[in-house]
Amino acid sequence: xxxxxxxxxxxxxxxxxxxxxxxxxxxxxxxxxxxxxxxxxxxxxxxxxxxxxxxxxxxxxxxxxxxxxxxxxxxxxxxxxxxxxxxxxxxxxxxxxxxxxxxxxxxxxxxxxxxxxxxxxxxxxxxxxxxxxxxxxxxxxxxxxxxxxxxxxxxxxxxxxxxxxxxxxxxxxxxxxxxxxxxxx
Amino acid sequence: xxxxxxxxxxxxxxxxxxxxxxxxxxxxxxxxxxxxxxxxxxxxxxxxxxxxxxxxxxxxxxxxxxxxxxxxxxxxxxxxxxxxxxxxxxxxxxxxxxxxxxxxxxxxxxxxxxxxxxxxxxxxxxxxxxxxxxxxxxxxxxxxxxxxxxxxxxxxxxxxxxxxxxxxxxxxxxxxxxxxxxxxxxxxxxxxxxxxxxxxxxxxxxxxxxxxxxxxxxxxxxxxxxxxxxxxxxxxxxxxxxxxxxxxxxxxxxxxxxxxxxxxxxxxxxxxxxxxxxxxxx
Amino acid sequence: xxxxxxxxxxxxxxxxxxxxxxxxxxxxxxxxxxxxxxxxxxxxxxxxxxxxxxxxxxxxxxxxxxxxxxxxxxxxxxxxxxxxxxxxxxxxxxxxxxxxxxxxxxxxxxxxxxxxxxxxxxxxxxxxxxxxxxxxxxxxxxxxxxxxxxxxxxxxxxxxxxxxxxxxxxxxxxxxxxxxxxxxxxxxxxxxxxxxxxxxxxxxxxxxxxxxxxxxxxxxxxxxxxxxxxxxxxxxxxxxxxxxxxxxxxxxxxxxxxxxxxxxxxxxxxxxxxxxxxxxxxxxxxxxxxxxxxxxxxxxxxxxxxxxxxxxxxxxxxxxxxx
Numbered sequence: 001x002x003x004x005x006x007x008x009x010x011x012x013x014x015x016x017x018x019x020x021x022x023x024x025x026x027x028x029x030x031x032x033x034x035x036x037x038x039x040x041x042x043x044x045x046x047x048x049x050x051x052x053x054x055x056x057x058x059x060x061x062x063x064x065x066x067x068x069x070x071x072x073x074x075x076x077x078x079x080x081x082x083x084x085x086x087x088x089x090x091x092x093x094x095x096x097x098x099x100x101x102x103x104x105x106x107x108x109x110x111x112x113x114x115x116x117x118x119x120x121x122x123x124x125x126x127x128x129x130x131x132x133x134x135x136x137x138x139x140x141x142x143x144x145x146x147x148x149x150x151x152x153x154x155x156x157x158x159x160x161x162x163x164x165x166x167x168x169x170x171x172x173x174x175x176x177x178x179x180x181x182x183x184x185x
Numbered sequence: 186x187x188x189x190x191x192x193x194x195x196x197x198x199x200x201x202x203x204x205x206x207x208x209x210x211x212x213x214x215x216x217x218x219x220x221x222x223x224x225x226x227x228x229x230x231x232x233x234x235x236x237x238x239x240x241x242x243x244x245x246x247x248x249x250x251x252x253x254x255x256x257x258x259x260x261x262x263x264x265x266x267x268x269x270x271x272x273x274x275x276x277x278x279x280x281x282x283x284x285x286x287x288x289x290x291x292x293x294x295x296x297x298x299x300x301x302x303x304x305x306x307x308x309x310x311x312x313x314x315x316x317x318x319x320x321x322x323x324x325x326x327x328x329x330x331x332x333x334x335x336x337x338x339x340x341x342x343x344x345x346x347x348x349x350x351x352x353x354x355x356x357x358x359x360x361x362x363x364x365x366x367x368x369x370x371x372x373x374x375x376x377x378x379x380x381x382x383x384x385x386x387x388x389x390x391x392x393x394x395x396x397x398x399x400x401x402x403x404x405x406x407x408x409x410x411x412x413x414x415x416x417x418x419x420x421x422x423x424x425x426x427x428x429x430x431x432x433x434x435x436x437x438x439x440x441x442x443x444x445x446x447x448x449x450x451x452x453x454x455x456x457x458x459x460x461x462x463x464x465x466x467x
Numbered sequence: 468x469x470x471x472x473x474x475x476x477x478x479x480x481x482x483x484x485x486x487x488x489x490x491x492x493x494x495x496x497x498x499x500x501x502x503x504x505x506x507x508x509x510x511x512x513x514x515x516x517x518x519x520x521x522x523x524x525x526x527x528x529x530x531x532x533x534x535x536x537x538x539x540x541x542x543x544x545x546x547x548x549x550x551x552x553x554x555x556x557x558x559x560x561x562x563x564x565x566x567x568x569x570x571x572x573x574x575x576x577x578x579x580x581x582x583x584x585x586x587x588x589x590x591x592x593x594x595x596x597x598x599x600x601x602x603x604x605x606x607x608x609x610x611x612x613x614x615x616x617x618x619x620x621x622x623x624x625x626x627x628x629x630x631x632x633x634x635x636x637x638x639x640x641x642x643x644x645x646x647x648x649x650x651x652x653x654x655x656x657x658x659x660x661x662x663x664x665x666x667x668x669x670x671x672x673x674x675x676x677x678x679x680x681x682x683x684x685x686x687x688x689x690x691x692x693x694x695x696x697x698x699x700x701x702x703x704x705x706x707x708x709x710x711x712x713x714x715x716x717x718x719x720x721x722x723x724x725x726x727x728x729x730x731x732x733x734x735x736x737x738x739x740x741x742x743x744x745x746x747x748x749x750x751x752x753x754x755x756x757x758x759x760x761x762x763x764x765x766x767x768x769x770x771x772x773x774x775x776x777x778x779x780x781x782x783x784x785x786x787x788x789x790x
Contacts, residue, residue, distance in 0.1 A: 046260075046262065156246050156247060156249070156250035156334045156335070157247075157250075158334075159243075159246060159330045159331055159333070159334040160243040160246050160247045160250075160334075161243070162330075163239045163242075163243065163327065163330055163331070164236060164239040164240050164243050167232055167235050167236040167239050167327070168236055170232045171229060171232045171233050171236055174227070174228065174229050174232060175229055178228070178229070
């Protein structure tokens with residue numbers, strides 16, 4: 001299931017990329033463009049970063065209400081991605097954009113898996129489906145997430161073992177002292 | 186002191202000869218606190234509670250170190266998680282002990298003789314609050330080596346220790362006062378302790394919602410009004426997000442207000458709280 | 468005449484409509500042991516708690532060692548209390564327990580330690596000083612409780628059922644200690660108890676409570692003689708003098724007494740009428756009978772009274788009060 005989701009995501013990207021021009025902005029019908037402030041993020045597991053997208057209405061009429069949706073897809077088949085773990089706010093709503101108006105959206109993410117990923121934002125109309133209209137999607141942002149081990153189990157082992165051992169010893173000694181007093185006649 | 190007819194009488198002389206000195210070698214609240222602490226720590230109860238906390242912190246520390254289940258947490262967040270667990274369990278233990286303070290005396294039948302001593306009701310309450318707080322400070326001391334182990338290499342240890350001490354102490358004071366107030370009004374120890382634990386659960390529950398607190402003004406209000414979630418949120422803001430100490434001090438309003446009100450109410454209304462039977466007029 | 472150590476005037480305690488105490492008044496002098504008796508629910512424990520400043524009365528006044536009730540802290544410094552249902556912290560030792568209360572009464576650490584050791588020795592607990600109270604028998608706990616009640620060398624000691632649950636030997640021990648409080652320490656003791664033989668044995672005066680009211684009070688002998696509870700006296704004289712003894716008794720006896728003698732020297736004097744029907748309202752039949760025989764120069768080998776005990780008077784008094 002995970003592989004299928006990954007494969008579909010990659011296919012969708014390829015499909016959309018085929019219709020995209022070489023400029024950083026990806027434009028679809030209605031003249032709405034979605035741009036991202038960067039093309040690549042290198043971080044480590046647990047690292048937090050921000051993506052900023054700008055929606056621009058390059059057309060000549062106002063849009064209806066829109067929803068911008070963030071997705072993260074793994075570029076390798078052995079890593080399962082739950083986008084909800086990466087960002088708690090995956091959807092943002094825009095009421096409408098007047099001709100020539102633009103709006104910035106900020107996305108807070110945290111890299112929770114190690115590997116190679118792509119993040120992108122897709123724009124979805126909220127007022128009724130329009131079967132002929134392709135979706136507007138930003139270009140993808142490559143996420144390279146390196147592994148990280150700041151703490152080794154062996155490094156923490158002394159504390160993990162010694163502290164409860166000392167307290168346990170204290171409990172045993174106190175219990176024995178009480179029992180000795182209670183049982184000696 | 187004069188008798189019925191005025192002027193010192195045989196009664197006065199005898200009673201004054203025998204009355205113990207008014208000047209105390211030690212203030213009464215310290216005597217009460219000292220004995221309560223001795224009962225707690227020289228017995229098994231206190232060390233046993235700390236052992237439970239240490240085992241919990243050991244599990245968290247080991248999982249963080251072995252990168253299982255907590256692998257996505259950045260080191261600051263690991264330290265933050267451990268600190269929050271230590272604070273949460275520490276104030277829970279404080280609450281449990283203070284919830285036993287008055288209802289426990291009643292249930293064990295030891296309240297009446299205490300009421301016949303010249304120790305003021307306020308001193309009794311104060312002494313018991315101090316003894317309950319010893320649980321928090323002991324829990325904090327137990328947490329220190331774990332925080333040291335987790336904070337190596339990221340230079341947040343001192344910050345974590347100071348934050349934990351500040352926020353944890355304020356929370357512990359507030360919950361100790363609340364536990365004592367509950368204990369004063371409870372007819373039995375079971376009622377008192379379970380009511381106090383329910384109170385703590387109610388305070389913690391909103392922070393454990395799957396998606397966090399609701400967005401918007403209501404969620405923000407809930408977060409700030411609840412002293413436990415507000416205090417822990419402040420810790421996260423400073424420790425994890427790196428915000429300055431003074432930037433979000435408003436999050437500490439609720440913990441401070443609860444601490445002042447609960448302890449203030451306990452001490453000021455002590456003569457009404459410390460009774461043989463709760464709620465029964467003297 | 469020295470002022471009383473304990474002075475209670477019109478003490479009343481009401482819980483809503485229920486009157487636990489009504490107009491209770493009595494006094495007790497220094498060194499006196501006052502018995503406080505009554506059926507269950509009579510108000511004995513309520514009285515003890517009011518005098519101990521644990522409860523406030525609805526109205527009335529009391530003074531302990533001259534100190535009025537509006538100064539409860541001062542009263543507490545001067546009293547010792549053993550409540551009926553006193554509990555003890557199981558994990559503490561006897562030494563720790565007494566030391567703690569010594570410190571609560573204002574003694575320094577060392578002074579409290581010394582006081583605790585001395586009291587443990589006085590009350591026969593020195594061998595168990597370092598033992599947890601959970602290991603103490605009931606009798607030992609009562610002794611510990613009395614020791615705690617005198618840790619501040621009080622002038623008035625309030626004891627609520629100190630012999631409850633004790634075996635006869637334990638009761639004797641405790642009663643001896645209570646007697647010691649009055650005789651050796653000069654304390655005034657208010658002893659609340661159901662055990663009327665205890666009151667007869669060690670109390671000089673008694674207050675009988677029933678449904679919150681005093682129904683009788685006074686010296687134990689006076690209260691015991693009330694209501695003509697004396698039923699019969701039996702005395703034994705040398706067999707050869709039985710006729711002379713009978714004649715001596717008949718000389719003082721009236722129609723309210725019946726005298727039966729047998730040849731072995733035993734004479735039984737039955738009381739046939741209550742005091743109000745006897746000549747002069749005579750109550751002390753026993754001493755009348757004994758005096759008559761002794762005045763006749765007849766040696767009395769043994770003398771026994773059936774009835775005329777406090778328990779008999781108690782039942783009669785409380786029955787008459789409507790219980």
